[in-house]
Amino acid sequence: MPVRSLRNRLVDGPDSWGAKRRSRRWTWLTETFPELPDMTVLDLGGRVDTWERAPVRAAHVHVVNLEPTPDDLPPWAEADHGDACALPEDIRRRRYDLVFSNSVIEHVGGHERRLRFAETIHAMAPAHWVQTPYRYFPVEPHWVAPGLQYLPVKARSSIAHWWPLQHTKATDRAETLQAVLWTELLDKTQMRHYFPRSVIRSERVAGVPKSLIAVKKN
Template sequence: MSRLTALRSRFVDAPDSLGAKARARRWQWLARIFPDVGDMTVIDLGGTASAWLRSPIRPARVHIVNLSTPPTDLPPWLSVENGDACDLRSATHGRYDLVFSNAVIEHVGGHVRREKFAEAVYDLAERHWVQTPYRYFPVEPHYVFPGLQFLPMAVRAATVRRWPLVHTRPTDRASAVRSVAEIELLSKTEMRHYFPDSEIHYEWMAGLVKALIAIRR
């Protein structure tokens, strides 16, 4: 493992990384906010089966909607559907006890799509937990690059082609542009707009807001 790969692992990927510790705290926080989560039916918009299989929380049932190909050999309490979280038919899904989404709304593609995502959240359950990285935290979390989100598109694309801490480095300019264009970090004002009937909570790191969470209990 190179020093730079080891550095990314230390920040993001390793089981004892800063990112892993933040995720563990987030699970604990979710359990405090929803102490009956173990008895709930949960729909996860944009999540992964692996995240729930590693989670210390075990709801009664979790249904995941994701654009990826669904995995096989899942336990009975966990199911995955290939689908678009911004274009769900709530009548076909029914109602759940809780909508959960972690770091997805910034990827759905533009303001109109984010509004549709938020509408789905409200349609599917009375309660929800929707987390997203905060735009004005000084380090862009996907690329672990300081201030990347504030640079012009061309500079961002050129940067991620060379930056050694990128998880999967784009192979050409077109894929680099597509990679950075698919991420639109949100501000507090935007989160309040999309979730007007929710509480907006903050995740902190080093005295700074790192992420925003829309919570409806």
């Protein structure tokens, strides 16, 4: 089986195992916040097209990301280029019903930046849903590589550079090293530290936690 086809079957394709897990998380989200269709949501680090594909969509979604903003947005969405750890003042003055973040906190750049990220979440809405892959799940999710997260940086970078199941192959080893250094998976102790008033849910596979979700309702 070609490598790209295997990755699509595992995590990227619409009928993949990963897609089924994401669908289940959306079900959890809507069960936790049944009022979601009437809520205003600040999505930190996400994308508008995620909400376009969602089975249930919020009344208004404001995406803030370091990526270029889309040119054509649906009427229920807005997007801004910004750092989720230090939002522009015009955004910080606003308030939302819910802050949503999916697989972002592990990429913001170290403990101090994660503190700023969590502070933003706490300040912008009374409720939040913050998901991140669990550090001690045996397969590193970004490269779909068993045990990669446990290795020294040099070994992680060397393996990640040639690993066939990575999402996008880096152009050189320096770019691979950057990707490795900007990926720091979290454990339960860290998530409880950043979200002390939240419930920390575990998404499990065969009884083993795969991801953690910090949930706080109004």
